[in-house]
Amino acid sequence: MTAPLRIAIAGLGTVGAAVADILSSRRELIAARCGRAVDIVAVSARDRNRDRGVDLSAVDWFDDAGVMATAADADVVLELIGGEDGIAKAVCENAIAAGRHVVTANKALLAMHGLALAVKAEAAAVGLGYEASVAGGIPVIKALREGFVGNRVSSIHGILNGTCNYILTTMRETGRAFDDVLAEAQALGYAEADPTFDIDGIDAAHKLALLASVAFGCEVDFAGVHVEGIRHISADDIAFAEELGYRIKLLGIANETPDGIEQRVHPCMVPMDAPLAHVEGVFNAVVADGDAVGTSVLQGRGAGAGPTASAVISDIADIARGAILPVFSVPASQLSKPARVSIENRRGPYYVRLTVLDRPGVIADVSAALRDEEVSVEALLQRGRSAEGSVPVVLTLHETGEAAMQRALTRIAALDTVVETPCMIRIEHL
Amino acid sequence: MTAPLRIAIAGLGTVGAAVADILSSRRELIAARCGRAVDIVAVSARDRNRDRGVDLSAVDWFDDAGVMATAADADVVLELIGGEDGIAKAVCENAIAAGRHVVTANKALLAMHGLALAVKAEAAAVGLGYEASVAGGIPVIKALREGFVGNRVSSIHGILNGTCNYILTTMRETGRAFDDVLAEAQALGYAEADPTFDIDGIDAAHKLALLASVAFGCEVDFAGVHVEGIRHISADDIAFAEELGYRIKLLGIANETPDGIEQRVHPCMVPMDAPLAHVEGVFNAVVADGDAVGTSVLQGRGAGAGPTASAVISDIADIARGAILPVFSVPASQLSKPARVSIENRRGPYYVRLTVLDRPGVIADVSAALRDEEVSVEALLQRGRSAEGSVPVVLTLHETGEAAMQRALTRIAALDTVVETPCMIRIEHL
Helix, strand or coil, X not given: CCCCEEEEEEXXXXXXXXXXHHHHHCHHHHHHHHCCCEEEEEEECCCCCCCCCCCCCCCEEECCHHHHHHHCCCCEEEECCCCCCHHHHHHHHHHHHCCXXXXXXXXXXXXXXXXXXXXXXXXXXXCEECHHHCCCCCCHHHHHHHHCCCCCEEEEEEECCHHHHHHHHHHHHHCCCHHHHHHHHHHHCCCCCCCHHHHCCHHHHHXXXXXXXXXXXXXXXXXXXXXXXXXXXXXXXXXXXXXXXXXXXXXXXXXXXXXXXXXXXXXXXXXXCCHHHHCCCCEEEEEEEECCCEEEEEEXXXXXXXXXXXXXXXXXXXXXXXXXXXXXXXXXXXXXXXXXXCHHHCEEEEEEXXXXXXXXXXXXXXXXXXHHCCCCXXXXXXXXXXXXXXXXXXXXXXXXXXXXXXXXXXXXXXXXXXXXXXXXXXXCCC | CCCCEEEEEECCCHHHHHHHHHHXXXXXXXXXXXXXXXXXXXXXXXXXXXXXXXXXXXXXXXXXXXXXXXXXXXXXXXXXXXXXXXHHHHHHHHHHHCCCXXXXXXXXXXXXXXXXXXXXXXXXXCCEECHHHCCCCCCHHHHHHHHCCCCCEEEEEEECCHHHHHHHHHHHHHCCCHHHHHHHHHHHCCCCCCCHHHHCCHHHHHHHHHHHHHHHCEXXXXXXXXXXCCCXXXXXXXXXXXXXXXXXXXXXXXXXXXXXXXXXXEEEEEECCCHHHHCCCCEEEEEEEECCCXXXXXXXXXXXXXXHHHHHHHHHHHHHCXXXXXXXXXXXXXXXXXXXXXXXXXXXXXEEEEEEECCCCHHHHHHHHHHHCXXXXXXXXXXXXXXXXXXXEEEEEEEEEHHHHHHHHHHHHCCCCECCCCEEEXXXXX
């Protein structure tokens, strides 16, 4: 049997501790599965004395994770610190420069610097594993890069942020407002104190940019992702969606088109019979369309210590077995650099909710604005009359172009009788 | 770059032709993804002159696939002939004996001889890939063996036969009878002329035995699978299931218990909110519960040339990259040999449909039989009255033991007023 694979762990938060626990408590099983033992030899964490439920007294402790990446007597460095720059980036760069493999759960880092790190890792002939950075424990990078290796994948979409999906699910189940459910999610630990990355779609966009790169063999292009979050989704929208036969999901969608790569993250209404309509709560799911395999769906817990640790260990095991793959499916030098396809090019149906003054002629004004942009109405719903004088009006629009829809929304927002910014949600028949 | 990986293909049916087509038409992309080219060097098929849409004029043709496995100048032999013995087995054995890797889509062969083949392959230090044998193009073997390598998987279940799922879905959508839908499926090519393996659950049992071995690290035990098919499911059952809030699915279920391994394939009623309730038509899906990763679902096309070829190429790519894993997750010598847990040990709710004479006292007789076995009734439905004098009566039973349920069914079947064999379907809240 080959010599043990030596692991250095940078960061002992809940994920790092879970990885250490599994590697320690399951050492023999993992050795049987990998053909060699996997041993933790070094650790860097802020608090050396905290009880993490696993005995790390025999390993080398480093105060500086960046130093550890270079100095530890390790084959693999796990970067579990987080953050798109700073120490996390230094740990990865130092480890690669010292000829060590890197495994990370850091989607922000890879979305920003993934290409540069891949170039360095491939030049150094070391692995750069990041299964844990997308969709938790779901082996989606492995499925795309290895399972679908014979395919051209033309399209990928998914529920990539568990916090948003939890909030949207809870809003639907309870009828409560966004702010209220967000506050509860923060209290329960499902949302961060600063929830911006999650609820504004940035975290999902990080993950989508990585998935698109692997699926299409193109350079990671986070800046090319059109990003919208879920702050503007109201309890009314959720209820109207249900009435219209849809569920609202924050989706990441990437398509390879003849004109380039389209990448977008925004709330969508999906039909009740779509596979993703039933992925609820903190679960994530990814749908990929391969030309040989057809449509495949992978679903599971998108975050948390256990799922993330599971994915980290999967990457470690691949390295233990000597399976070092091109980071983004083909060598970094062969990744394409495609044009960006703007959200303006989207065509599809739309949902729009307006808050209007309850007086005659409003619908005529709105209809005229839509007609002037050649946007065709499928249905119009008005429910109840308000004491305060304003009422919600909901429209669904037949398939139309995004640019025309945006122009029509600008016209509508300018009407005196429309008292709030219109809420637009794209309807996706995926 | 490493030398090309040389492939010999035994069997050029739809799957073999699809594999040859992808390897030929996508040679450069696959080389970029695998780090080396993959070339077809030999082929064995019955008809040398049939147009398969791919140019194989430059490769070595063999009349005898068994001879090719030994004599071809190949690194990998693909066994795409099928059948649990005979030439398929000889091809695999000969290839391994000659030091060649084997990739196969043959679940019947592996369910019967997988352990023996794994012992031989591991002794010869060659790979034995069989991703294509379970759930088509869904990378479920890869997910279990690599993605969940850090987990203890305690339970696995899935829709493993697309023919059965297509028939059950079509029966529900159209209200038509089993025989009628089966005949149509045969005409459309979704079911074989001899449909026994599919509709009697044997094919699903082959796959379940392989999944259980990988998930639990135990020897393949096809003979230990309790198998029931779907021939007895009527249009009435489908309609009653819908009314009760369930869908009927043929599931394979395997659990690791303190007493051993439970493996069973039979029709189940699953609640409408279960992930598998919405997997329809020819789609397959596998649900695995890992202690770190939680519940994960993988879903996709379970059969067909494209999905199967996709999985075969995934196995070839792993071999090209040098990733040779223990066949069933740990080396064959370390696989456990657990006790079989009989279906008699199942506990759960049940659905029973009886055809009874439409006369007073029948329900009293049936109720007495259930009471005598301490089986407790949850609900009883009777719909309509029949001109012929017999009517369907449907019961759902609270959680009870399988043995008691079987004894009660024997008593009920013996009643003069019960005119057909009772139809029992297990209700699974998975």
